[in-house]
Amino acid sequence: MISLREITVQKGGIKLLEDFSWKVLDGEHWLITGANGSGKTTLLETIAGQLHVSKGQIDIDFIKGNSWDERHAERRRTIHYLPAHAIQTFLNHNQEQYYQQRYYGMGDERTPLVSDILGEVGQLDGLELPESFSLKPFLSLEVTRLSNGQLKKLLLLKILLSGIPRVLLFDYPFDGLDKHSRKDLCDFIDFLASNYRIQIILVDHHHTLPKVLNRKLVLRNFSVEEESFPDTVARHRSSTSAIHRSVDMPLSEPVVEIVDLKIQYNDTVIMDNFNWTVRKGERWALIGRNGAGKTTLFSMIFADHPKAYTQQIYLFGRKRGTGESIWDIKRRITYLGPELMSYLSPAHIALTCRSYIRATIRGDQEKLFEDLTAAFSADAFLDHPVRALSSGQLQVALIIKCFLNNTEMLLLDEPFQFLDPTQKDNLVKVLRSMLHPEKTLILITHDEQDLITWTDHTKRI
Numbered sequence: 001m002i003s004l005r006e007i008t009v010q011k012g013g014i015k016l017l018e019d020f021s022w023k024v025l026d027g028e029h030w031l032i033t034g035a036n037g038s039g040k041t042t043l044l045e046t047i048a049g050q051l052h053v054s055k056g057q058i059d060i061d062f063i064k065g066n067s068w069d070e071r072h073a074e075r076r077r078t079i080h081y082l083p084a085h086a087i088q089t090f091l092n093h094n095q096e097q098y099y100q101q102r103y104y105g106m107g108d109e110r111t112p113l114v115s116d117i118l119g120e121v122g123q124l125d126g127l128e129l130p131e132s133f134s135l136k137p138f139l140s141l142e143v144t145r146l147s148n149g150q151l152k153k154l155l156l157l158k159i160l161l162s163g164i165p166r167v168l169l170f171d172y173p174f175d176g177l178d179k180h181s182r183k184d185l186c187d188f189i190d191f192l193a194s195n196y197r198i199q200i201i202l203v204d205h206h207h208t209l210p211k212v213l214n215r216k217l218v219l220r221n222f223s224v225e226e227e228s229f230p231d232t233v234a235r236h237r238s239s240t241s242a243i244h245r246s247v248d249m250p251l252s253e254p255v256v257e258i259v260d261l262k263i264q265y266n267d268t269v270i271m272d273n274f275n276w277t278v279r280k281g282e283r284w285a286l287i288g289r290n291g292a293g294k295t296t297l298f299s300m301i302f303a304d305h306p307k308a309y310t311q312q313i314y315l316f317g318r319k320r321g322t323g324e325s326i327w328d329i330k331r332r333i334t335y336l337g338p339e340l341m342s343y344l345s346p347a348h349i350a351l352t353c354r355s356y357i358r359a360t361i362r363g364d365q366e367k368l369f370e371d372l373t374a375a376f377s378a379d380a381f382l383d384h385p386v387r388a389l390s391s392g393q394l395q396v397a398l399i400i401k402c403f404l405n406n407t408e409m410l411l412l413d414e415p416f417q418f419l420d421p422t423q424k425d426n427l428v429k430v431l432r433s434m435l436h437p438e439k440t441l442i443l444i445t446h447d448e449q450d451l452i453t454w455t456d457h458t459k460r461i
Helices: 040-047 069-080 086-090 114-117 121-125 148-161 179-195 294-301 307-310 328-329 340-342 353-359 363-375 393-404 423-433 449-455
Strands: 002-012 014-024 030-034 055-060 077-081 166-169 199-203 214-219 223-228 254-265 268-281 285-288 312-315 335-336 409-413 440-444 457-458
Touching: 002 040, 014 040, 014 223, 030 040, 030 353, 040 069, 040 077, 040 166, 040 199, 069 077, 077 148, 114 148, 148 179, 166 179, 179 199, 223 307, 254 294, 254 440, 268 294, 268 440, 285 294, 285 449, 294 307, 294 312, 294 328, 294 409, 294 440, 307 409, 340 393, 353 393, 363 423, 393 423, 440 449
Parallel strands: 030 199, 030 214, 077 166, 166 199, 285 440, 285 457, 335 409, 409 440
Antiparallel strands: 002 014, 002 055, 214 223, 254 268, 254 312
């Protein structure tokens, strides 16, 4: 049993939980949901012992020990927290990281390999895990080269190799996963709960969920709004339709042309003989399994990948490497993706959200900044430190920062991740206002409804 009795928790100088009480009984497996910023991640971090309780009491009946040090060590061994941004778990926090590093960091000895994390292959065999959860083919890769789904597998396997825990805490485990990977992870969570008697507590909004879940907690403003059994979890659908480009419009000039693209790292071929043409004003969905190379392809278009200079890639009618600068390209494209969140610099994390956004704002963007702030009701957290924001709030901040520039093309990689239903509707409305007929959209998403709503063309990798 885990019992939280009238606890108070602060993070980044902001009081998040106050006089909060909740109890988790043996045999209960919980879904925690609620609006962005309602306290879901804070609750997980508190149970895991990552946040200090300034008032109140936490009792965990399976934690034994005569001293605080003994009880703390036992808590770290038996309760494991899997954060939404798995990549940061594997990186040296004293090392300045940047999201393009996965493309430039070949042979960087500071970046661990998958084998450094998991050890010898024999250790994996000893876990007797389903074959679908294996990472053996990726043992020689740097962790920065793994997809979001592969990183979550790696973190979970790392935990299991250190010893079977009593409780697993998952923060948005399914965001960014393709349909097959979501089902795979659900099945694996059910496998762990039934075979190893691990108690599951996870945060999510609307995805397909593990069958083992039998209790639901809804939070509102860091307090319990509702507790119920999730007989069914309704999938939120936006009530607002999007604007599609008319199929009767004549073909416009190409803005992206890729000819016979090949991406290879050492002996691993990611993509070969890839051809694609995107024309001005088209709405494209880029789809494929986790790890297929979708985000890497975005990096080619957004001038982040050095291999773009050796390939036949034409942007806005010019071949890469024919005299245009990186900034000539970037000022014409808006990029929003998970890596912007995962690789925030320590300097940015220390700022308030408002200061972080304003760091690059121009005078002519002031009105747009105010409009976007109002559209997402972001005033509620703009003056909080970036490090104290929830995943959903941070996603909103990145959306506002990216959308301040009126560009010709939008590259949106999982733009709806971490957003609660209200904020997803807000993003839908903002996109509707931005997508005039001549603006090009390329979207990466694993949500079939988003594909139907936003895109006319599909490219599978």
